[in-house]
Each structure stands twice: as C-alpha cells, then as structure tokens.
Amino acid sequence: MxxxxxxxxxxxxxxxxxxxxxxxxxxxxxxxxxxxxxxxxxxxxxxxxxxxxxxxxxxxxxxxxxxxxxxxxxxxxxxxxxxxxxxxxxxxHVPGQNWQQDVTIVARLLGRLHALPTLPDLPEKREVWPHPTALLHYDPVPGNIVIRPDQPPLLIDWQCPALGDPAHDLAIFLSPAMQMLYAGKPLSRDDHDLFLMTYPNRETVARYQTHAPQLHRRIADHCLWRAARSAPGYAEAARAEMALLEQRPDPDTQGQKSRAP
CATH class of the missing domain: 3.30.200.20 (Phosphorylase Kinase; domain 1)
Known part of the structure; x- marks a missing residue:
C-alpha cells in the first residue's frame, strides 16, 4: 500500500x-x-x-x-x-504559520472562543469546583493555532472539543509540557503572566490560578502515559510539567500535610 x-x-x-x-x-x-x-x-x-x-x-x-x-x-x-x-x-486549508510568539494573540483568541454559544452533544468536563460551561477546544497548543497575515488567527485540530471550565484551555496553552512538545521550550514567566493579564474573563483567570495544580497534574499524567508507550518527547515534557507542579504544590496535598501529626 x-x-x-x-x-x-x-x-x-x-x-x-x-x-x-x-x-x-x-x-x-x-x-x-x-x-x-x-x-x-x-x-x-x-x-x-x-x-x-x-x-x-x-x-x-x-x-x-x-x-x-x-x-x-x-x-x-x-x-x-x-x-x-x-x-x-x-x-x-488555511494559509499561515503555527503560533510562535505573542501570547496576547492566543489569550484574545481563546477569550472569543469561550464567549461563543455552546455546542450540544459534546463531552462534558465536569469539575468539583463551581464553574460556568463554555465550548472548549481542549487542545490549544502552538501547533493548533494558525497565525494568518492580515487576518484573525484560527484554531485547527478539533478532535477533542468539550464543554466545561475555560480554565482547561488556559492550562493546556500555558502547560510547559505542551509548549516544549510544539514550540521547543516552555513559556517564560513574563509571557505566562502576560497571557493571564490579557485573557478577557477575570473570573476564569482566578479559577485557573486556584486550580492550576490539579489541571497541570492531569497534563503531567498524560505525558507519563504517552511516555510509557514510547511516544517521542513525552518523558522530557512530563519532567517539565512536574517541575511546574513542584513550584505550585497541589493545595489539597498541602492541606493534608498541614493536618499530619
């Protein structure tokens, strides 16, 4: 064949x-x-x-x-x-190039997406914390964002859209692992903060900041799952994601430690 x-x-x-x-x-x-x-x-x-x-x-x-x-x-x-x-x-086909720089473009793009009417019959990503339900791309990595000359950017590769907390999309774009896999390196701290400053919904940003440890732990687990199946690059990506978790410990785990004798 x-x-x-x-x-x-x-x-x-x-x-x-x-x-x-x-x-x-x-x-x-x-x-x-x-x-x-x-x-x-x-x-x-x-x-x-x-x-x-x-x-x-x-x-x-x-x-x-x-x-x-x-x-x-x-x-x-x-x-x-x-x-x-x-x-x-x-x-x-959309002529253009994959996103490489200027996180404000992506923050505004995701803000526009999350403000759209939701789409029925998609999987729901339900969380234990209260949150609004929005349409999620659920894989807004650099390789899935097309920057077009003199036109707004587009999102491609919609194989895993979902309904849920927009904080999911923020976590995936900001993920050190996903940035390494698709752009070669994690975002700088300045770009990370600029993205959150630019994203238009402040309540979503606040929920992301509160629940970032849980959201990024799932991404780390995904990378470990792919690495165990010999997917190239995922072992290093998992280490990058876990390094972020070490900087931002899970509040649930911290609470358990504080209650330990």
Missing amino acids: DQTLPPADILAELAAQRPDHRPATPWQILPGGRVNRLWQQGDLVLKVYDPNGASPLFANDPKAEAAALRHVAPYGLAPELRAEGAGWVAYA
Missing part, C-alpha cells in the same frame, strides 16, 4: 461528496500530526484518524471535530468543513 497517498476508499467517498474538488496538484503529506494523518491537495486538507489515537485526557473523535467545525467556522475561529466520513474529515 502506498502510504504517501490517502486510503483509496476515503478518496472515493471524498470525490462523491466534493465532485467540484479537482485540483491538478497531487496529495502531499502534511507534517506535524502526532496522532492522525494529514494530507493537503490544493485548498483542501484531509485528516484520517487513528482509531487508537485517544488518550485518557484527550479524545480523538472525527464526528466531534466535524460538529465543532460546523459550529465555530461561521464565527471565523476555525476552518470550513468540506466533507466527512467514518474516521475522516476534510476542511479548507
């Missing part, structure tokens, strides 16, 4: 749904996907899902991605969905 081309059965389904898509250029593999496979042909991106790609923290659901793109694209925050099928989606 030619692994450089998308599966033939998916190409047949795509052609049936999009008979107007007939570019002269061949399919090209897109780099960057850690779980799923991506190809581009002309102005179309085809994403084929790994059925074993989910983790305990991050889902990997093509139906959820299709629903999220339909819901979010009209607001200018995601690419347009072009076609979908069992285990795949196709959406408009």
